[in-house]
Amino acid sequence: MIVRDAFCVSQPPSEATDRFTTSSTWERADAQWESHERRRLVCCRTVAETHDVRTFVFSAESGQPFSFEPGQFITVSADIDGETVSRCYTISSPPTRPYTLSITVKRTPGGRMSNWLHDHMKPGVVLLAYGPAGIFTPASAPAAKALYLSAGSGVTPLMSMTRAAFDLGLNRDIVFVHSARSPADIIFRDELSGLCAAADKLKVIHVCEGQGTGPDWNGPLGRLSLELLQQQVPDFRDREVFTCGPAGYMNSVKEVLLQGGHDPARYHQESFNFAETAEPIADVPPSPAEIGESTASTYTVRLAKSGKTFSITASETVLAAARKAGVALPSSCSQGLCGTCKTAVLEGSVEMRHNGGIRQREIDKGLRLMCCSRATSDLVLDL
Ligand SMILES: Cc1cc2nc3c(=O)[nH]c(=O)nc-3n(C[C@H](O)[C@H](O)[C@H](O)COP(=O)(O)OP(=O)(O)OC[C@H]3O[C@@H](n4cnc5c(N)ncnc54)[C@H](O)[C@@H]3O)c2cc1C
Ligand code: FES
Known part of the structure; x- marks a missing residue:
């Protein structure tokens, strides 16, 4: 454990x-x-x-x-x-x-x-x-058997998890299925082979969409399907699943697992492009329309340091309204996770629902995340 x-x-x-x-x-x-x-x-x-x-x-x-x-x-x-x-x-x-x-x-x-x-x-x-x-970590969902599924650069969090489990001598039962466009696109291929040879409970499977121009590929070709999963990881239903990759890949993985009878409560994912995911990984603030309030209210946001102003409706986040007005605010994940957009609200009030990118003591000091805050009055921000 x-x-x-x-x-x-x-x-x-x-x-x-x-x-x-x-x-x-x-x-x-x-x-x-x-x-x-x-x-x-x-x-x-x-x-x-x-x-x-x-x-x-x-x-x-x-x-x-x-x-x-x-x-x-x-x-x-x-x-x-x-x-x-x-x-x-x-x-x-x-x-x-x-x-x-x-x-x-x-x-x-x-x-x-x-x-x-x-x-x-x-x-x-x-x-x-x-x-x-970030909360995409096996520490938040410890399990005896894990299935890591990644595509493209989505390999990175799973590689850190695999390296850590190996270094700690945990000899964890991990099956790591990584999908790549072609054999030449497989990231960490040699290191994963080495880890596999050294850790008897680690199994690595690479799936390539196509052959590419490199030497012949003997491994599985195509996309990750239920058939392939059943063939390569027959006990996948017993495993805690961690997935990371492009939105299309993750949506299809989720569907394959559901079809195969995997328990969704044992599924964890990380998205590198939140805007693309069909389903948000966690809640963002509900818009007034969603909670049955009027969206007609429009407020003014003033940036105290730069003197810029823009208007915002009750249904928009501060970040979305700024972008619409051509005003650049610091941001990265756009989902209340990374903390890049943390800003002090000097005057006015917002409603924020975040995903862990801000601590209570920062909220108590008047800081808010602009990507997941909606205005409930005119605002003055410390920007
Ligand atoms: C939690 C998290 C972890 C991540 N981990 C990794 C990781 O380990 N490895 C990794 O490689 N990436 C990772 N990413 C993705 C990374 O943050 C960046 O999104 C990615 O590197 C692209 O950033 P960029 O600045 O190069 O592209 P951007 O400048 O953001 O551009 C992205 C796309 O938008 C297009 N674009 C940009 N500006 C415009 C415009 N004005 N009009 C039209 N199109 C435009 C670009 O052509 C491009 O296709 C992660 C993201 C998150 C949220
Ligand atoms: S941009 Fe990441 S928390 Fe707002």
């Missing part, structure tokens, strides 16, 4: 480098990196995983070790073309190797942050990042 503490590791590794050998460093080892705290990460190395996916490995500029749970993400921010851009990236490394932290990023055609990271990030370059957040 896995307990939460077994995954929340902040002890130093046995082989410490020189700058980690002073007692003051050990005293700092338990320092938590809060999701609202921005720290400076120094790139140590980058690794090409596939033609369009690269891992970026960082250490903390302060020398502090990192503490997080496998499956959590950080929010990185960078000035790109004169604008601050923030994006969430899952930590692909395990918390069991706490002196470095990796993110594994797929280039999104036309995407700002992913291309900036691929083009600019190299050893010595500093990246600003907010601390770990």
